Amino acid sequence: MLTVGYFGGIPFEPGVTAGVQWPQKAWSTEKTKGEQTRRVYKYLIIHPRVAVFSRKHSYTGVLIHADLGYRRQREGRKSFSQVALGLGYNARFSITSFTVNFSGEIIDRERERQDIIVPTISYTYGRNTPHRFDWYTRIAYGNEIRLGNASAGALFLELGLQMNLSKY
Amino acid sequence: MTRDEFIKQMALMGMGITLMPSLLTSCKKDQLLEVNFNGRVTIIGAGAAGLMAAYMLKRYHIDFELIEASNDFGGRVKKIEGFADFPIDLGAEWIHDQPSIFGEMINNDNAEGSVDLVKYDPQTISTWSNNQLTQSNWANHFYGEYKFKRTTWYDFFEDFIVPTFSSQIIYNSPVTKIDYSGSKAVVTTAQGNTYESDKVLITVPISVLQAATIEFTPALPSNKVSAINNIDFPPGIKVFMEFSERFYPDLTMVGPLLGDGSQEQIYYDAAFKKDSNRHILSLFYVGDGAAEFTSLPSNQAIIDAVLNQLDTIFNGQASQYYVKHVIQNWSNEPYIRGSYSHNVSSSDQQTILAPIDGKVYFAGEALHEEASSTVHGAGLNANAVVENILKGA
Numbered sequence: 001m002l003t004v005g006y007f008g009g010i011p012f013e014p015g016v017t018a019g020v021q022w023p024q025k026a027w028s029t030e031k032t033k034g035e036q037t038r039r040v041y042k043y044l045i046i047h048p049r050v051a052v053f054s055r056k057h058s059y060t061g062v063l064i065h066a067d068l069g070y071r072r073q074r075e076g077r078k079s080f081s082q083v084a085l086g087l088g089y090n091a092r093f094s095i096t097s098f099t100v101n102f103s104g105e106i107i108d109r110e111r112e113r114q115d116i117i118v119p120t121i122s123y124t125y126g127r128n129t130p131h132r133f134d135w136y137t138r139i140a141y142g143n144e145i146r147l148g149n150a151s152a153g154a155l156f157l158e159l160g161l162q163m164n165l166s167k168y
Numbered sequence: 169m170t171r172d173e174f175i176k177q178m179a180l181m182g183m184g185i186t187l188m189p190s191l192l193t194s195c196k197k198d199q200l201l202e203v204n205f206n207g208r209v210t211i212i213g214a215g216a217a218g219l220m221a222a223y224m225l226k227r228y229h230i231d232f233e234l235i236e237a238s239n240d241f242g243g244r245v246k247k248i249e250g251f252a253d254f255p256i257d258l259g260a261e262w263i264h265d266q267p268s269i270f271g272e273m274i275n276n277d278n279a280e281g282s283v284d285l286v287k288y289d290p291q292t293i294s295t296w297s298n299n300q301l302t303q304s305n306w307a308n309h310f311y312g313e314y315k316f317k318r319t320t321w322y323d324f325f326e327d328f329i330v331p332t333f334s335s336q337i338i339y340n341s342p343v344t345k346i347d348y349s350g351s352k353a354v355v356t357t358a359q360g361n362t363y364e365s366d367k368v369l370i371t372v373p374i375s376v377l378q379a380a381t382i383e384f385t386p387a388l389p390s391n392k393v394s395a396i397n398n399i400d401f402p403p404g405i406k407v408f409m410e411f412s413e414r415f416y417p418d419l420t421m422v423g424p425l426l427g428d429g430s431q432e433q434i435y436y437d438a439a440f441k442k443d444s445n446r447h448i449l450s451l452f453y454v455g456d457g458a459a460e461f462t463s464l465p466s467n468q469a470i471i472d473a474v475l476n477q478l479d480t481i482f483n484g485q486a487s488q489y490y491v492k493h494v495i496q497n498w499s500n501e502p503y504i505r506g507s508y509s510h511n512v513s514s515s516d517q518q519t520i521l522a523p524i525d526g527k528v529y530f531a532g533e534a535l536h537e538e539a540s541s542t543v544h545g546a547g548l549n550a551n552a553v554v555e556n557i558l559k560g561a
Contacts, residue, residue: 100268
């Protein structure tokens with residue numbers, strides 16, 4: 001499955017992402033509630049992605065990230081949910097200073113690179129559509145471990161489309 | 169509408185959309201106001217509002233003088249050099265808006281210049297609350313302000329604003345009386361000098377008006393006096409300290425992370441993102457609670473109390489690594505008397521801003537509706553008031 005979408009830090013560090021989802025294992029179980037028996041499909045999915053996002057006048061981050069997710073979808077339901085653990089590397093190109101003229105134009109920037117390791121935990125909610133793309137929303141909490149500096153928590157939001165190649 | 173008419177209209181709309189940005193840009197260039205005033209203005213107070221007012225009056229060739237009580241311009245914009253290896257803002261320090269705000273304040277397409285800025289996004293943040301120091305680095309994602317990289321707010325005014333009218337500033341002249349009973353307004357200073365003009369623009373801090381150190385003849389209308397007295401103007405202090413070792417995060421907030429906004433006490437790395445090899449920590453404390461420091465009898469008592477608090481937070485390291493300090497107690501400045509305005513209602517602002525007899529005007533940080541308590545709010549408010557004067561309003 002190919003994924004593309006919006007990716008950004010919270011509150012407002014907008015960017016884009018592209019990735020691939022590889023189902024590693026699929027199985028199903030039956031769940032009985034009253035007289036109804038429902039099958040629940042379960043998957044282990046690896047999802048590597050690349051994301052580029054930025055914070056105005058502060059930095060641009062290039063994130064290479066992969067997570068291993070456990071996805072669950074009930075028979076007959078269009079929605080699915082997933083929890084995942086992941087690990088990423090964020091090359092952050094920070095703007096250490098900049099010069100603004102009186103027309104409001106940024107005329108010079110000084111930058112430095114920061115290397116950040118980002119372990120994440122995430123929750124995804126998605127929905128199948130009858131079309132080529134399904135959509136999903138993913139919220140992730142990451143601990144930004146900055147090499148040579150203190151770590152910091154961060155929230156990331158991903159609003160994506162996934163194209164299930166095996167459908168076609 | 170026929171098909172041909174429709175196509176023509178669409179084509180014109182398309183051209184309009186294409187040309188609109190360039191049309192707007194060309195309209196912006198050298199857009200001077202239509203001036204219906206050619207009298208004389210006396211500006212009282214050479215803080216941010218007074219300076220921006222003078223800059224605008226000068227640009228429109230209006231005769232004026234700027235009367236300042238102290239021996240320097242800037243008001244709560246003040247700097248010190250030599251304490252560290254970078255100039256330090258003893259007063260206003262942050263830029264609480266987008267970087268383009270300097271151009272908006274200057275509002276002059278012919279003005280050339282630039283400022284070096286940094287995004288203020290402290291990487292290491294702690295909170296000191298209930299005798300516990302808690303790491304809150306995640307909060308750095310929520311900071312959206314800026315600071316000067318190599319200069320200060322004072323430098324901005326000194327380099328780009330004041331040079332156009334520096335000879336028109338009259339220093340060391342506290343105003344004691346404003347008589348607007350006649351056809352002209354007469355301003356009298358403590359030295360007994362008088363200045364006659366068609367309009368008086370008062371830009372002194374609200375605290376000075378509250379203290380009633382300026383006598384008005386006739387007295388200010390009672391609704392204006394009430395509006396002035398409704399504004400909170402709490403104590404404020406900044407203390408800069410140099411240490412031989414760094415033991416503190418980029419920012420330490422004293423009190424709960426999400427306070428009610430009435431009080432702010434922070435210890436921050438004043439050298440953050442500056443080209444500096446020194447360890448300069450600053451205390452910024454504004455609000456009624458700041459009186460615990462501002463009301464102490466001497467600067468020695470203040471630094472002792474500050475170091476004592478830092479020792480409590482950082483396990484005695486402050487006293488261990490302390491080198492030197494400089495204190496700016498804004499509450500003790502006779503022409504400032506505190507920090508800046510808090511809890512300003514829009515109706516009080518409008519009441520204060522209303523000109524009296526077309527002769528007495530007010531401007532300042534307290535009176536900008538969206539950006540009160542800021543330097544740029546003071547400047548933009550002064551620009552708006554001067555614009556009204558120029559239009560003859």
